[in-house]
Amino acid sequence: MDVWKQCIAESLKKRNDIQSKPFVKLLNDYNKIRCDTENYNFANELRFREMRVLDKSFVDFEIKSELEAKIQEAECKLMEIYKTQTEIAQKYMECKDDCIKLRVTNESIKKEHTRYKEAFESISDDLEALIEFEKKLNISKNMLSSEKLQLEEKTNSLIAEKEILIRSNSELRERLIVMTEDLMDKENEINSLSQILNTKKNFLDDYEIIEPEQDDDLYKSLPLMVSSPPRKCLTSIQGHEVEGESLIYNSNGSCLISSGNEKHLKVWDSLSLYERPMIKGFTHAIISMRTSFTDEFLFAGCSNTYAYLWSLRNGRVKHTLTGHAGKITGVGFLSGNHEGITASEDKTVRCWELEKGYCIQTLGTPSIIYALEIMSSERCFLTGHKDGHVRMYSNKSKKPVDEVSRQNSPIASLCISPCGNLTAIGTRENIITVVDMRMLDILHSITHKFYQCPSLRNIISFSKDSRYLIAGSFSGDIIIWDTLHGTVNNVLKGTHKKPVVAVQWSPYENNVASLDTSGLISVWT
Template sequence: MSKEEAAREAIKQALRALRKRHLLEEAAHAPALAALSRPFVSQGLEWKEKAESLEAELQQCYKAQSRLAEQLGSEVAETRSLKASLQEKEQAIESLERELTETREECLKLRAELDEKTRVVDLVLSENSEIKRQLEEMTLIAKKAEAENKTLIDRWMLQKMQDAERLNEANALYEDMMERLKANGLESLARQQVDGVVRRCEEGAEYFSESTFPSNCKNRIHAHEGGCAAILFECNSSRLITGGQDRTIKMWDTNTGSLARTLHGCLGSVLDLAVTHDNRSIIAASSSNNLYVWDVNSGRIRHTLTGHMEKVCAVDVSKISSRHVVSAAYDRTIKVWDLQKGYCINTIIFPSNCNTLCFGMDGHTICSGHVDGNLRLWDFQTGKLIHEVAAHSLSVTSISLSRNGNMVLTSGRDNLHNLFDIRTLEVCSTLRASGNRVASNWSRSCISPDDNYVAAGLADGAVHVWSISKGDIVSTLKEHTSSVLCCSWSSLGKPLCSADKSGIICTWT
């Protein structure tokens, strides 16, 4: 295309554009031209109506604007409140997030501790299981050992009894041989024994004075801690021997009330005492299942006599010889001991426990008082029961032999005191009193050396003295504040001594 043609074409396009613009301007100004072509009156009415309409619209717009302004204010206030609330919640969220973080850390720590504790518990459980297993094994071993121990003890006791029986047989054989070898010397031997008894009686008679019933307390001594259950006088002496729960033996001068000596070595409470007629040895029955023999001169223990299986509650020495001792325990046995050899030579078994016993004057008879209330007489060499009599309706607590050996005094839990003729075992007299109540199963009563009076302690702390011939109470001694457990009368005729549960000893003249 040439330049001219291009120019013509451009002019044509420009003309077309001008025409189009003119048409558009005419269309835009058409309403104005139409209005100008109408009369001015009609145009004024229309404008007035439009103005009123526009004013009404403007008022509506103002009202809408006011409402929108109020709504905007409330929305702004609510927005501020929501913003403040949002800030608080954001802070709370931050705090909760921190707490959550701390809680998670603590949870992790606790979980670690729990794991550690779980491991420890598992370890402890395993150790406990092992210990239980070991305990079961040890229990089985202990039961087996206990059974073996019981079997050994039974065998040992059986062996001891068999040994004692063999020893008794040997002694019997020896005595039989001696009787055959010395058949011609029996009369002289008996005369020597009788002369010995007579000489001892004469020695006692040299110091003896007639007993009078006591009425005054001469001495009040706190002898033992925890109670005193055993007292007796030395033979033909006013020196008193006492034993208590404090495991000591004490010797007292009753004239002055002073302590002369204390013997130690007993491993249990002293329940009964005996002294040899030469006053050289003291024997104590103990709750430790043993008997203890002291040498008075040295103050040392000569023998510890073992063999009883329960507490030893009674002991006595032969009136003929200082060699033989008898004891009773709560294992339902009486044992005969040889002090020269230091072991048991005979064992007597019976169905009811023995609370008290004593040797007869012949040195061959044992008198025993039992829980079943019976008085039994035994041959100490053979262990055979000689005689048995129902002495009390309840337990026998005490047995005392008269000086002449013809009467035996028994006291019982039925609160009676019976005097038996030992030759016939008939009751000669029964002593009782209103309110008389025996304190224990081992309450010891006694007979005066002249065989005229009986003294017994009571649970209320009093000591009753009866006249045997009259059968009445001639004196009631009141100085103790607790139950009186035992009484003992000096073989010299005075004084009388009593001991109570508080360990107090009173000397009465």
């Protein structure tokens, strides 16, 4: 046997002696292979010896060649066995390294297990504490539930007492309201009688039959109260915090009603401008207003397409009228206080039954309506349109009765004189046209260098004797025209700094009220 082979066998034997149990089978297989190898080598040695004998005996050359081939084959097998053993040894070393890694991993797992166990123990302690706390909470909950039941019983008893008090309070309030309304009705009757007496007294003081300077029968149709144009500002007050919209006198001239964009309707004493209780019940700016002849109701059009009817006795909304699709630019009363009329930017005019608050007629017009005026007969009315036309309608017809005027620009204002014979038509081209309503003839087309149309819609007014026409200007000036001659009588300056959007002549006195876009209200005399 060769020396290197013997060294390998001895090293493998020594290694096999220290193998652990997982590799016993592998070692047994190796030992078996080694024994087989030794046996084969021994047999090979015997054959070698025989070959020598054969050589010595001059064995045939072919037999010798076969033996050499067999020897080479045996050597190849031995080499393969050696390689196999080498691979097995390498695998053994790799398995040993894996075992070391597994031991390290096992130790780390044990450490984590220990740490988790400690954490579990601490969590168990916390859980026990939470269980104790839950028990205490349940005890507190039971106590609170019992207290809640007691409080609910007390609350129910208090609610019952409250309902009894509310009933008694409502009964007392109703009685108080009835008594207050009775007192207010009596006070209103006293005030109305007093106002009627004062009006009649003022009427008798101012009543005078006059002859016009020219032979013009416009002023011969009824006795006239002599009017004198105002010359100075009597008083002023900041009535509204933001832009002013509209200003009117009530029918007997005892108070002024103004509106602004801060959504308030304010009532003022007509001379002192002392503020009376406000009128409420709306959410948008009031654009147009009118009081009934008896001052029992206030009719107003709003920018939110609604119209409102208030009772001036108690300041409450009687009806909210809906149906328009645009801003309501004009309102008025027909047939006394029984019917109302509204004009809107939706190109329609609606007639309303004011007792129950429903629409009885709708009239369509060709253009947007910016102004509305009721004629003295209370059966016809005028509408001023964006197309520059002023049309006359009857409350019984669905088409215009007549066309009063045709202007070149949108209508900004309309006003019918107290005598009913004149109509003033203001346009945005700074021209005011005075029309004779009996023949529908244009008497004057008046203008002035100080006059500029102040807004899209504005209010102008005739004096009580129809002799003078007053209008506000964009510059803040107030221009007074003589309607008989078509000339300027006076220009009031200095008080208003913003465009004057509304001027109103008092129905029974020589006072004029004005409102500008800053909310300033002035009274002139």
